[in-house]
Amino acid sequence: MRALVLTGPGAAEVQEVDPPVAAGGQVVVDVERAGLCGTDFELFSGHMSYLHTGASSYPLRPGHEWCGAVREIGPGVDPAWLGRRVTGDTMIGCGHCHRCRQGRHHVCEQRHELGIRDGLPGALAExxxxxxxxLYALPDRVDATRGAMVEPGGNALRCVEAAGLAAGERLLVLGTGTIGLLTAMFARARGAEVHLLGEDEEHLSLPCSLGFPNAWTRATLPGLPWDGVVDASAAAGLPALAAELVEPGRRVVYIGLSGTPSTVDTRDLVLKDVTAVGILGASAGLAGAVAAYADGSVDPAPLVAATVGLAEAPAALAGGGPKVHVDPRR
Known part of the structure; x- marks a missing residue:
């Protein structure tokens, strides 16, 4: 079968590889759609931290935002999965350590991360x-585009829940990329007054087109009380700004990662009695994302700028830019 393979920093190609076989407890899925995200760009560029700690290495087969249909089941798998349209959790724990037993498999020390850490090839493949x-089953109302947006949606939903806002309260989202915009969508669906902070005026056009008129740059950001702040940016200076802006006694949520270390003055947290929450992975938000897409309260489809074939994926990785999906059947 064909699969996208990262062969080194800045190098990607489609290769013919052996098709997978369902081992015990596994299924094989025909991939309908897979998304390219910031992590894939970091793996492609060589900047991803896992490449420097040894958790990931080249050659690497990426792809962790995906959906498809089960074509084969391995020993011990319920036959009801055959033919089902599905997506899955990126974070796959060992299942027996104390973290996994406590429901924290997404931070298991021995975890696999599909298409990211070594050990489980990703879904940018046929x-x-x-x-x-x-696995998570997808209802018919969740098509391929939306199915491949469940993973980023789960991350965004976790951000909203971590912010701890009631309906009518005001949320500021730093960053207008996919996670920032999805966070804004989930927060709006739950009744929050949503504001977004973009890098410049050019980055505010998409939020406005999605029905978020309260989109600002740092120069134009109004001096309002922010009941919660989510940092979904990759800017080293914004984590400190998030802690500075959030209302005393409330929560700041960090999901964005900068390429260089960021600093937060803990006095801003302590003297304001602020709770800081870090978000790693979508695990606890996946079911909620599927439900929101199915009932139409959140629609991520407008965030997908283009869908390309597998052969076009290397160029899409090299080009960066807005959210791109890959249809490996093309």
């Missing part, structure tokens, strides 16, 4: 092998 106990 087929992917995947553990059945980490």
């Amino acid at each position: 087929r992917v092998a995947f553990p059945a106990d980490h």
